[in-house]
Amino acid sequence: MEGLAIETVGLGRRFDQLVALADLNLTVQPGEVVALLGPNGAGKTTTMRLLNGVLQPDAGQARVLGMDPSTNGDGVRKRTGVLTEHAGLEERLTARENLIFTGRVRNIEPRRLERQTDALLERLGMADRANDLIRGMSTGQRKRVALARALLDDPDVLLLDEPTSGLDPAATREVVDLIADLAAQGTTVLLCTHFLGEAGRLAHRMAVLWRGRMRAFGTPEELSTSLWSGLRVELEVDLSAQARAIEALTQLASVLHVEAARSGLSLVVPARDAVPSVLNELHHEGIAVFSATPQTPSLEDVYFAVIAGIDD
Amino acid sequence: MLINEPRVVRAILWKDFTAIRRSKAVLLPMLIVPFVMLVLLPAVLGVIATRAASPDLSRLFDKLPHQVVEPIARLPQHEQLVVLINGYLLAPLFLIVPLMVSAVLAADAFAGEKERKTMEHLLHLPATDRDLFVAKVLSAYIPALIVSWVGFGCFLVVANTVSWPVMHRIFLPTTLWLLMIFWVAPAVSSVGLGVMTRVSARTRTTQEANQLGGAVILPLIFASLGQASGLLVLSPVVAIATGAALWTVGLLLLRGGIQRFTRDRLAGSC
Numbered sequence: 135m136e137g138l139a140i141e142t143v144g145l146g147r148r149f150d151q152l153v154a155l156a157d158l159n160l161t162v163q164p165g166e167v168v169a170l171l172g173p174n175g176a177g178k179t180t181t182m183r184l185l186n187g188v189l190q191p192d193a194g195q196a197r198v199l200g201m202d203p204s205t206n207g208d209g210v211r212k213r214t215g216v217l218t219e220h221a222g223l224e225e226r227l228t229a230r231e232n233l234i235f236t237g238r239v240r241n242i243e244p245r246r247l248e249r250q251t252d253a254l255l256e257r258l259g260m261a262d263r264a265n266d267l268i269r270g271m272s273t274g275q276r277k278r279v280a281l282a283r284a285l286l287d288d289p290d291v292l293l294l295d296e297p298t299s300g301l302d303p304a305a306t307r308e309v310v311d312l313i314a315d316l317a318a319q320g321t322t323v324l325l326c327t328h329f330l331g332e333a334g335r336l337a338h339r340m341a342v343l344w345r346g347r348m349r350a351f352g353t354p355e356e357l358s359t360s361l362w363s364g365l366r367v368e369l370e371v372d373l374s375a376q377a378r379a380i381e382a383l384t385q386l387a388s389v390l391h392v393e394a395a396r397s398g399l400s401l402v403v404p405a406r407d408a409v410p411s412v413l414n415e416l417h418h419e420g421i422a423v424f425s426a427t428p429q430t431p432s433l434e435d436v437y438f439a440v441i442a443g444i445d446d
Numbered sequence: 447m448l449i450n451e452p453r454v455v456r457a458i459l460w461k462d463f464t465a466i467r468r469s470k471a472v473l474l475p476m477l478i479v480p481f482v483m484l485v486l487l488p489a490v491l492g493v494i495a496t497r498a499a500s501p502d503l504s505r506l507f508d509k510l511p512h513q514v515v516e517p518i519a520r521l522p523q524h525e526q527l528v529v530l531i532n533g534y535l536l537a538p539l540f541l542i543v544p545l546m547v548s549a550v551l552a553a554d555a556f557a558g559e560k561e562r563k564t565m566e567h568l569l570h571l572p573a574t575d576r577d578l579f580v581a582k583v584l585s586a587y588i589p590a591l592i593v594s595w596v597g598f599g600c601f602l603v604v605a606n607t608v609s610w611p612v613m614h615r616i617f618l619p620t621t622l623w624l625l626m627i628f629w630v631a632p633a634v635s636s637v638g639l640g641v642m643t644r645v646s647a648r649t650r651t652t653q654e655a656n657q658l659g660g661a662v663i664l665p666l667i668f669a670s671l672g673q674a675s676g677l678l679v680l681s682p683v684v685a686i687a688t689g690a691a692l693w694t695v696g697l698l699l700l701r702g703g704i705q706r707f708t709r710d711r712l713a714g715s716c
Contacts, residue, residue, distance in 0.1 A: 149714060183713050188569045190710045207709070211572040222567035226465040238457035239571045267468075283567075 139164045139291055139322035140185060144194030146346075147180055153346045154180040157194070160341060160351065164290075167313070167323040169337035171330065171437055176343035178326035179219060182293045185324070186214055199290055212240070215289030219296045219326075221280035225269040229260055229279045232268065233286055240287045247286075254282035259308065273300035281309065285316070292316065295326045310335055334433035342440045350440045358431040361439045364390045364402040366429040367409060371398035375421045382419045383412065398424075449580055454573040458581035459588070462555060466589065472554050476547050476589070480597035483539045485604055488532060492608030495527045503527060528612050532605040533620070540601070540626065544594040544635035549642050549659055551586035556646030557655035560715065569709045579707040583639055583700065590635045598627050625685040633692035638663060640699020647706055650715070 140162035147155045155177040162168045170178045183189040185198050187207025196203055203210040223232045230251055237247035255264045258278040268276060277300055284292060297313065298306040310332050317323050317336065327333050333340060334354070341351040350357050371379055376394055383392045383401060388408040392401040403409060406428055416423050431439075449455055466472050503526050507515040518526050518534070559565040559582075568578060598619075606616045619627070645659040 186570055188566075188709045188713045208572045208574060211570060214570075216567075216570040218563075218566045218570065220563040220566070222564045224461060224465055224564055225562060226468040227461065231461075231464065235457055235461045236567075236571065238460070239454050239573055241451075241453060 137164070138162065138197070139166065140168075140196070140198050140324065142181075142185070142194065142196045145181075145184060145191050145196050146193035147184060147189055147191050155184065155343075155346045158348055160348070162322055162324060164322055165317065165320045166339065167317045167325060167337045169333035169340040170324065170326045170343055171328065171333055171340055172343035173328060175345070177346040178343055179295055180346075181343070182216070182295055182324065182326055186211055186216060186293060212287075213289060214291045214293055215284035215287065217277075217280055217284040217292075217294045217297050219299070221273075221276040223268045223276055223280055223283075226267065228265050228267055229255060229271075229282075230264045232279060233283050236283050237286055242287055250286055251282075254285055255279070257312070258282045274302055274305045277301055278305070278309070281312070289321065291322045291324070293324050293326075296329075297325070297327070298329055298332055306332065330432075330434045330437055337433075340433065340436075342437060344441065349443075350436075354431070354433050354436050357436045357440070361436065361443070362431065364404050365406055365408075366400065366402050367412070368395060368397065368425075368427045368429055369399040369401065369412075369416075370424040370426075371416070372422045372424075373398065378419065379416060379421050382415055382421070386412065386415055388412065448576070450574050450577050454571075454577040455581040455584065458568075458578070459585050462582075462585035463589070466551065466554070466585075469554075472550065475550055476593060479546055480543045480593055483543060484597040484601040487539070488536055488601055488605045489608055491531050491536065492528065492605055495531045496609060496612045498527055501527055503530065524612055528609045529617065532609055533618065536601075536605075540594075540598060541631060541634050543597055544590050544631045545638040545663060547593045548586050548590035548635040548638040549663055550656070551589055552583075552639050552642035553646060553652045553655040553659060555582045555586050556643055557649050558652045560646075560649075561651040565712060569713055575708050576704065579643075579704050583643065583703075586639055586642075587635060590638070591632060594631050594635070595627065598631075621682055622685055625682055625689070629689040630685060630692065633689045633696055636696025636700065637692055640696045640703060643703035643707070644699060647703070647711070647715070 138161055140160065142158045142160045145155060145158040145160075146153070158177075158181060160168070160181075170176075170181060172178055180189065184191055185196055185203055187203030187210050190204050198210045199213055201209045223229075224235070227235065233251045233254070234247060237251065242250065252261070252264075255261045258281060260275065260278050260282065263271065263275060268279065271279070277297070281294075281297060284294070292313075294313070298309050301309060313323060313325070313336055323336070325333060325336060339351065339353050340357070342349045350360075352360070369379075376398060379399055380392050380394065383389045383399070388403055388411050390402040390404060392399060394400075401412070403412065409426055409428065413423055413426060466476075502523075503518075507519060518530050521529055559568065602618050605618050606613075609617065641663055642655060642659045646655045649655045649658060
C-alpha cells in the first residue's frame, strides 16, 4: 500500500439485497488516471462514495493517500476534489458564491480563495458568468462551475463522476484537455464514465465494472492481449493478386491467420515486429503492397469485448 | 462539544440564508402568514372591538372557562372585549408562527437539499456529520425565531395602538406573554424542527416533506391552540413547565435526528 494514491482490497457494499459493489481490488498510482467504465448501476458512483468516506463499506477496505476513508473521512475529503454526476450547485447562489461557500467549508484562506475562484472560473470559461445565478445556466455551464469547485483546494486526488455528460463537443474537448493537464501535473484522477472516448484519451488504465463487480482492469493493451491473441493488420494489395498473396502468407510461420478483405487482405500476426517479414514475403512474390495498417484495438473494442465476455 | 468546526456551520448558514433570501417560494409563506396572524388580524379585530359600544359579555363568559373569565371580568366593561380578543383569543395564534416557519425552513434545508441534488456535494465536503446537522438545524431555527420575535414586536405595536382609544395604556405584553415568546415559542419551534428533520429523512422532495410533516404538525398546532389558551390564564409556573415539556420533546426529536443524520444513510437516499 506504500506510495499508492488509492488502493482497495475486497471492497464491497450492499443496499439491502442489492449488491452495489463486491470484491473490488483496485490500485491507482500517484499521478495516474484510471477510468471506471460501466453502464448505469455498475457500481461506479458507489466506488467513488466509498473512496471519499461518504459510504461505509460492509466488506473489505480502502486507502486513499494512505488514509482509511471509513475511519478518517474528513482527512480524505480534505485532499480530494469531487465532481458528482449532478453538478449539485445551489441554484439560488451565483457561480462565485458556490465556490466561495465550498472554500469557506474547506478553510481556504480568504485571499487565496478569491484568487483561486477567479482563476478557475477564468480557466473554465465562466469568468463572464461568475456573478450570475446558477438557476439561469445551461447544463454545460453548471458542469464547468462544478469542476472549478472540485479543483478549488488543489486536490491530490480528483474523483470525477461523468465530467462531460451534458457538455457540447467543444466544451467536452476543453474539459478533457483540462483533466489531461491536471494529470500531467501529477494529480491522481479516478474518472467514472460511460463515454469511452474521453476515457480512451485520458486514462492510463481502465477498470470495467458490471453489476457491482470488476470484470477487467489494466491498460487497453494489456486487456486486448488478454482478450485477443495477435495483432490484426489490414493490407492494401493489388486485388488481382489476392489469392496468390493468401497462398504465400499461409506458408509463413509468422502469420497466424489470413483472409481476403475488401481492400486486399486481413491477417493476424503475433506482434507488430512480424509486419516487416510479411511485407518482405509479398515483395519477394512480386505482389505490390500499397499500405499496411496495424489495427490496434480501441478502448471501445476492448470494452465491448469484455462486456460480450460477461454476457456469454 | 456540539460543534467541531464553527466555520463550517457559519459557511452553511451563510449559504442557506442567502438562498432563503432569494427564494420567493420559501420567503413568501414565511412572511405572509405571520403578517396575517400578527398584524392584519389583530388590527382588524382590534378596531372592531374598540368600536363596539361596551357590549355585555356575560352570556359569552358563561361559555368560557372560569380561568379565562375571571381576570377579564375584573376589568371595566368597556375594556373587556378588547382584552379578551387581543390578550387571549389571538394569543394562541402566535405559537403557530414559530412552528410553521421552522417547519417550512427545515423542509427546505433537509428535503430541499435532496430535491435540488445539492446534498451529495455537502456529503463530499470535509465536515463532520454533526456539524452539517447542526448547521442545517440552525439555518431553520434562527430565521424562525427572528420572524417570530419581529412578528410579536409588530403585534405588540398594532394591538396596543388600535386598543389605545379604549385602554389608554399599554396593556401588552403581560408576563405570561413574555414567557410564551421567549420560552414556549422557541420550544414549539424546536418541536417543529425535530418533526421535520425526521420526516425529511424519509422523503425526497420539499413538497413530500411538507405534506408528511403537515400531517404530524397540524395536530400539534391544534394542541398548542388549546394549550396556549390555558397557559395565558394559568400561572407563569405552568407556562414554564409547559415550555419545559415542549423543549424535552423537541430536543429528544432532534437527538434522534442527529443520530440518524449520517453520510451513509443520506447518501443511500440521495
